[in-house]
Amino acid sequence: MNCEDYREAIGADPSYDGGEAHVSACAGCLAYRSEMRALDQKIGRALAISVPELRMPELPDVDTAAVVSLAERRRFTAPVWMAVAATLVLAAFVGVRMYGSNVTYPSLADEIVAHLDHEPYALRVTDEPVDERRLAKVVPANLAHMNHDAGLITYAQTCVINGRKIPHLVIQGEQGPVTILLLPDEAITDAVPIEGESINGIILPVGGGSVAIIGERNEKLDTIKQNVMNSVTWST
Amino acid sequence: MNSSDVGTARRRRFDELVATFHQDMYRFAAWLSRDRTVAQDVVQESLLRAWKSLDSLRDEAAARHWLLTIVRRENARYFERRRLETVDVDDLTPSQEALLANEPDHELDDMRDAIYRLDDDYREPLVLQVLMGYSTKEIGELMGLKQGAVLTRLHRARSKLKDEMDNEMAFGQSES
Numbered sequence: 261m262n263c264e265d266y267r268e269a270i271g272a273d274p275s276y277d278g279g280e281a282h283v284s285a286c287a288g289c290l291a292y293r294s295e296m297r298a299l300d301q302k303i304g305r306a307l308a309i310s311v312p313e314l315r316m317p318e319l320p321d322v323d324t325a326a327v328v329s330l331a332e333r334r335r336f337t338a339p340v341w342m343a344v345a346a347t348l349v350l351a352a353f354v355g356v357r358m359y360g361s362n363v364t365y366p367s368l369a370d371e372i373v374a375h376l377d378h379e380p381y382a383l384r385v386t387d388e389p390v391d392e393r394r395l396a397k398v399v400p401a402n403l404a405h406m407n408h409d410a411g412l413i414t415y416a417q418t419c420v421i422n423g424r425k426i427p428h429l430v431i432q433g434e435q436g437p438v439t440i441l442l443l444p445d446e447a448i449t450d451a452v453p454i455e456g457e458s459i460n461g462i463i464l465p466v467g468g469g470s471v472a473i474i475g476e477r478n479e480k481l482d483t484i485k486q487n488v489m490n491s492v493t494w495s496t
Numbered sequence: 497m498n499s500s501d502v503g504t505a506r507r508r509r510f511d512e513l514v515a516t517f518h519q520d521m522y523r524f525a526a527w528l529s530r531d532r533t534v535a536q537d538v539v540q541e542s543l544l545r546a547w548k549s550l551d552s553l554r555d556e557a558a559a560r561h562w563l564l565t566i567v568r569r570e571n572a573r574y575f576e577r578r579r580l581e582t583v584d585v586d587d588l589t590p591s592q593e594a595l596l597a598n599e600p601d602h603e604l605d606d607m608r609d610a611i612y613r614l615d616d617d618y619r620e621p622l623v624l625q626v627l628m629g630y631s632t633k634e635i636g637e638l639m640g641l642k643q644g645a646v647l648t649r650l651h652r653a654r655s656k657l658k659d660e661m662d663n664e665m666a667f668g669q670s671e672s
Contacts, residue, residue, distance in 0.1 A: 271651035273625070273632065299658055300626060306607035307627045309526060311519045317540045319547045322506070374549075376569070385636045385643070436640025458572035476640045 267292055274300045368446060369454050369463060371421055372472050375428075376439060376459070382415045382430050383437040390416045390429075399427045402495050404442055409491040411438070411484065422446065431484070435476040438484055444469035444494050467494045510550055514543060517563050520628060524564055527623045528571045530612055542570045564628065565638060603661075610660035618653035621646055 261282045266289050269276045274296040283289045365371035376383075390413050398416040399406050404427070411431035419428040421441060429440040439461075446463075448470045454461035461474030462481065471488055475481055521542060526535035545566050546553075553562050611619060621639065624630040630638070632646045639646070 268647070268651050271654045272647040273650065274654075295658070296654065299654060299661070302603065302607050302661075303611065303622065303654075303657065304626050306604055306611055307523065307527065307623060309523060309608075311522045312532075312536065314514065314518050315536065315540060316514070317544045317547075319507075319510075319544070322503070322548070374545075383637065383640055385641065436642070458569065 263289055270296050368422060368443075368448075369452055372441060372461075372463070372474070373454065373459070375419065375421060375441075376474065382417065382428065382439065384414065384430075385432070385436055386414050387412065387432070388414060390414055395429075398429070399442065403427070403444060404495055405493045406442070406491055410440065410488045433475050433479045433481075433484060435479040438473060438475040438479060438481075440488060441472040442469075442492065443472060446470045464489065466492060469494055506550065510547055513546070513559050513563070517560050520560060521563055521567050523627055524623060525567050525571055527611070527619060527627075528568065528616070529574070534571075534574060538567060538570045538574050541574070542566045545570065560628075561634070561638065564624075568638065606661065606664045607657070610657050610664075613660075614653055614656060618649050618656065621649050622653045625650060 261279045263282075263286060266279045266282050266286070269279065270289075270293050274293070279289075283293060365374060395406075395413060395416050398418050406427075406429075411433070413429055413431050414437070415428075415430035417428045418425050419441075420426070421443065424445050426444070427442045429442070430437045431440060432438070443463075444467075447468050448463060448465045451465065452463040454463065454472070454474055458477050459474055460477050460479055460481065461472060462485065463470050463472045464485065466489060471492060473481055473485060473488060475484070518539070521539050522535055525538040525542070526532055529535050529538060542563065546563060553559060611622070614622070621635045624635045624638065625632070632643050632650070635641070636643045636646045641649075
């Protein structure tokens with residue numbers, strides 16, 4: 261490790277504890293480390309602004325009849341109840357996802373944007389592909405055929421959009437993760453742009469359905485769009 | 497458990513989350529928006545959105561990340577709706593000024609001023625690392641960036657702050 265590498269590492273994270281061999285022999289970097297750590301303390305103090313008293317917004321009623329608590333689900337522990345519990349949990353899970361928040365959206369695009377908030381962990385930067393069996397489960401053959409030409413698929417989850425279960429996938433783009441929602445039952449005639457300060461996306465008509473593609477603000481979607489269009493075929 | 501009990505348990509769960517993470521939400525919103533009044537609006541909207549989608553939070557350990565993600569999106573939506581212009585540090589509203597000044601410690605004021613003037617791309621990862629204790633990997637996940645890009649932004653952010661503070665110090669010495 262040389263001085264430049266070490267200073268970059270310390271500048272990015274002053275708590276960095278690597279490069280001991282270098283810093284113990286380099287007075288300049290030792291001084292730089294002390295300076296960065298002192299600077300970080302000042303940054304921390306400056307960022308810790310006072311917080312005003314909480315103003316809780318008026319919270320709307322939710323349809324709690326559709327919500328089954330975890331405690332209630334866990335009550336079914338005896339083996340004799342296992343089959344019943346599995347059925348109930350599955351039913352409750354689907355029910356919550358479909359009706360739990362009881363929110364309606366003015367448009368498909370609005371619901372899609374709101375849905376992204378629900379699963380922040382989907383948007384992970386990673387080079388680990390999703391398990392093939394999971395992908396096959398989320399995108400079953402009787403729904404669609406999708407190959408890996410679209411990009412490295414790193415997340416696959418069955419979600420509910422507009423009351424219908426759909427595959428929610430994430431691939432890795434140049435600027436970060438890109439969400440792909442396969443919407444075989446959402447027919448649209450023209451492409452619908454989804455634009456925002458932090459996101460950039462589009463809903464594309466594909467056959468009798470559509471596909472939503474949403475990336476980071478600066479993501480170049482043209483290539484991804486083409487690859488996704490080429491890789492998705494509806495089975496129905 | 498009847499639906500009334502479920503509703504009460506849901507509200508209790510929400511209140512506990514808010515009590516634990518309200519400060520983080522507000523400070524994150526304040527440094528993203530650079531405006532105390534906007535931060536309060538963003539937190540209000542975020543709480544509302546979190547309440548509506550609370551049932552999608554299945555892992556309590558992920559609550560802070562989930563809430564900060566909502567704050568981040570609400571902040572972006574706020575500015576999208578208002579189409580606010582980038583503010584000049586020399587032409588601030590009282591609410592924006594309130595984020596910076598009124599500290600007896602001038603060095604602290606100078607630091608806040610310098611952080612305020614950092615580009616969003618540099619300020620946000622710095623806030624997440626220093627204030628929220630996020631690792632560079634977690635910052636990358638939240639911001640949708642590769643870890644290398646996060647490291648570069650953090651390094652540049654600190655370099656800029658260091659230069660600013662050094663300049664302030666040199667200016668102060670030449671004044672005296």
